[in-house]
Amino acid sequence: MEIKADVCNGCGQCIIICPVKAIKMVGKKAVIDEEFCVECSVCYRNANCPVNAIRMKKLNWPRKLRIPFSNVTTTHKITGVAGRGTEEMKTNDVTNRYKSGEFGVSIELGRPGVGTKLRNIELFTTKFAEIGVIYEDKSPVTALIVDDRGHINEEIKDERVLSAIIEFKIPTEKLPRILEVVREVEDEIDTVFSVGIVSRIKENNTDEVINLLSDLGFEVRPNAKINIGLGRP
Ligand code: SF4
Ligand code: SF4
Numbered sequence: 001m002e003i004k005a006d007v008c009n010g011c012g013q014c015i016i017i018c019p020v021k022a023i024k025m026v027g028k029k030a031v032i033d034e035e036f037c038v039e040c041s042v043c044y045r046n047a048n049c050p051v052n053a054i055r056m057k058k059l060n061w062p063r064k065l066r067i068p069f070s071n072v073t074t075t076h077k078i079t080g081v082a083g084r085g086t087e088e089m090k091t092n093d094v095t096n097r098y099k100s101g102e103f104g105v106s107i108e109l110g111r112p113g114v115g116t117k118l119r120n121i122e123l124f125t126t127k128f129a130e131i132g133v134i135y136e137d138k139s140p141v142t143a144l145i146v147d148d149r150g151h152i153n154e155e156i157k158d159e160r161v162l163s164a165i166i167e168f169k170i171p172t173e174k175l176p177r178i179l180e181v182v183r184e185v186e187d188e189i190d191t192v193f194s195v196g197i198v199s200r201i202k203e204n205n206t207d208e209v210i211n212l213l214s215d216l217g218f219e220v221r222p223n224a225k226i227n228i229g230l231g232r233p
Pocket of ligand 1: 003009010011052053
């Protein structure tokens with residue numbers, strides 16, 4: 001993204017709308033900090049710039065990788081997935097991705113207002129490689145992992161994005177080790193992250209994850225979100 005300095009009138013509308021505060025007023029002109037801009041295009045789409053000074057510019061590799069992890073209007077080219085994670089984390093009732101005896105796990109790095117560098121992904125994935133997890137093929141993050149030791153491409157590590165979601169499934173007995181890794185990584189990581197766990201309700205209406213998390217010392221405050229599965233046949 002770029003702002004044409006010779007056109008900008010300094011009204012400030014784009015500054016308040018940028019989700020990562022990457023636009024500053026310098027003199028009487030708005031200026032984008034290239035390091036912090038995640039290429040979400042919110043300023044371009046929503047600032048209503050009165051003089052049309054905000055322009056999309058052609059991005060080269062690896063900077064253009066910021067777009068699918070930040071711009072909600074784009075679709076990831078490799079996975080065909082729109083947005084930063086796959087739908088199945090919310091709609092297992094429709095797709096049945098996570099079977100009995102399995103947990104689905106998501107780790108979302110960064111949020112609007114904070115963002116994340118892609119290098120934070122590797123802090124988790126190199127440790128998960130030792131445990132053995134099954135990554136979701138259609139997750140945009142999975143496409144970044146280049147070997148079975150969980151590394152990501154060196155040249156993309158400093159790219160900054162709005163958020164990235166690691167998605168995988170595991171046999172239920174591996175969850176304690178996964179959560180140990182979360183505890184190990186939390187001191188190294190330089191952004192916010194949240195962990196989601198998908199578990200099936202058993203036929204006797206019990207849920208095995210809540211007691212397990214409590215036993216491991218996590219405070220569990222379940223929230224309900226009901227997807228009634230009308231989206232697919
Ligand atoms: S909205 Fe347009 S005119 Fe106003 S500060 Fe931003 S770029 Fe400049
Ligand atoms: S593209 Fe997004 S991150 Fe970059 S300056 Fe515009 S609103 Fe901010």
